Amino acid sequence: MSPQFVDFNADGHVDILTATFDGSPHISFGSKEGFGKPEHILDSKGERILISSFWNYKDHQHQETGRALGVETPPKERCISALAFDWDADGDYDLLLGGYEKGHLYRQMNEGTNAEPRFTGKNIAVMAGDAPFGIEAKMTSPRLVDWDGDGDMDIIAGSFGDVWGQGPGGGVFLYRNTGTRGKPVFAAAETLIPVSLKGKALPTRPDAGLYVDAADYDGDGDLDLVVGGYSMWTPEGPELSSAQQDRAKQLAAKKGALQKESLELSRAINREILAVTKGMERGSKELRLKAAEIRATHSKKTRNLSKSIRAVSQELESLVPAPKRKSFVWLYERKQVRPGNDSRN
Amino acid sequence: MIPGALPTLVLLCLAGVSFPSAALAMPQGSSLFEAPRRLRAGDTYLGAGRMYPSPVFQDVNGDPQLDIVVGDLVGRLTWAPQALQDGRLIIFAKERALKGRSGEGLKFHNW
Numbered sequence: 488m489s490p491q492f493v494d495f496n497a498d499g500h501v502d503i504l505t506a507t508f509d510g511s512p513h514i515s516f517g518s519k520e521g522f523g524k525p526e527h528i529l530d531s532k533g534e535r536i537l538i539s540s541f542w543n544y545k546d547h548q549h550q551e552t553g554r555a556l557g558v559e560t561p562p563k564e565r566c567i568s569a570l571a572f573d574w575d576a577d578g579d580y581d582l583l584l585g586g587y588e589k590g591h592l593y594r595q596m597n598e599g600t601n602a603e604p605r606f607t608g609k610n611i612a613v614m615a616g617d618a619p620f621g622i623e624a625k626m627t628s629p630r631l632v633d634w635d636g637d638g639d640m641d642i643i644a645g646s647f648g649d650v651w652g653q654g655p656g657g658g659v660f661l662y663r664n665t666g667t668r669g670k671p672v673f674a675a676a677e678t679l680i681p682v683s684l685k686g687k688a689l690p691t692r693p694d695a696g697l698y699v700d701a702a703d704y705d706g707d708g709d710l711d712l713v714v715g716g717y718s719m720w721t722p723e724g725p726e727l728s729s730a731q732q733d734r735a736k737q738l739a740a741k742k743g744a745l746q747k748e749s750l751e752l753s754r755a756i757n758r759e760i761l762a763v764t765k766g767m768e769r770g771s772k773e774l775r776l777k778a779a780e781i782r783a784t785h786s787k788k789t790r791n792l793s794k795s796i797r798a799v800s801q802e803l804e805s806l807v808p809a810p811k812r813k814s815f816v817w818l819y820e821r822k823q824v825r826p827g828n829d830s831r832n
Numbered sequence: 833m834i835p836g837a838l839p840t841l842v843l844l845c846l847a848g849v850s851f852p853s854a855a856l857a858m859p860q861g862s863s864l865f866e867a868p869r870r871l872r873a874g875d876t877y878l879g880a881g882r883m884y885p886s887p888v889f890q891d892v893n894g895d896p897q898l899d900i901v902v903g904d905l906v907g908r909l910t911w912a913p914q915a916l917q918d919g920r921l922i923i924f925a926k927e928r929a930l931k932g933r934s935g936e937g938l939k940f941h942n943w
Contacts, residue, residue, distance in 0.1 A: 492901075509941055
């Protein structure tokens, strides 16, 4: 959820625009008293703005609709990022909607004004070069910034990559605006931060789930990047004797078995809860109390299993450190330029 | 500045003000950036342990220096005020919730 601070309704107060994994853009309107409760941005028909996938709060489930894309069988594309951008330079903010799964970017036009917007409810694909804007490794969020200093807004965007495993991670990409005022044209992606190949023994960078923003952080006249994301690393372990290697194998097997047992127990508890609470209203106090009661009957076994897993993991960790994953925020400071160097920026 | 007038950076962006391109020049084939470093806020790392931290630069307290706002997967926002600038080193104070007019931390709905 990457926030954009923008005076969306042109009342002189900064608002906060963002989108979440519920699949729609939200706005918190600012006033002199502060920010209001966030709410969905609606289109001219009063419907939620989205790409196709969304969380239905009423039905308590993920659903798809093709209404914004004009298709009967919609692809699964969840809007998880949104930006206000006056695409056609008519004086009001249109919306850019960023999709998670394929990293597609759409625009939805505002046929009203900032004070009284009328979003069309129809999405138009944004292109990058000759192809639809897309990030196969899933897009976190785009940001608008005049990266090359030519007076128009370019797009920078991060990718998720493999956020749990050891596959290639995320990167940050630039899409230059080569169009004119009111007719933006975005070029194909250039790499600003390469996709992480991971494999380090220490946290050295954000490796996956890269959320980016740009500003002149240090006031030296160029744009720096600030990037949030998960660092993923595997500390180096000690050199193991033959006996230690055998012990490590035993521990790994034991840990696997305990984790399997824990998972099976968890599934059994969930099945029991589902059976006992059948017919109860989802999210109700009655259901929560009954679920807690059932969990309590299994708590001793759950606790003992967790304790055993922790003990085995701790010993195993001392022999073979496990991969680590933790989120941080990183600064990518722009290098200082020596006179006479190539002027490409 | 929040709440109130548009912050400098937003105004500059909306007005289409650009950063000097000559200052952005870089040799081709090399990284544009210094080795990345983790930002700190107070005595901890900024955004540490948050689910998918999404930082953005923003002047929150109207001082008017760039503070950092960090969003996350569950829909919460925190911000860390810029406490000190010493040359190229910027120190951020401890993160705190970005509050709404109700006095509670802002929370954007997720599923």
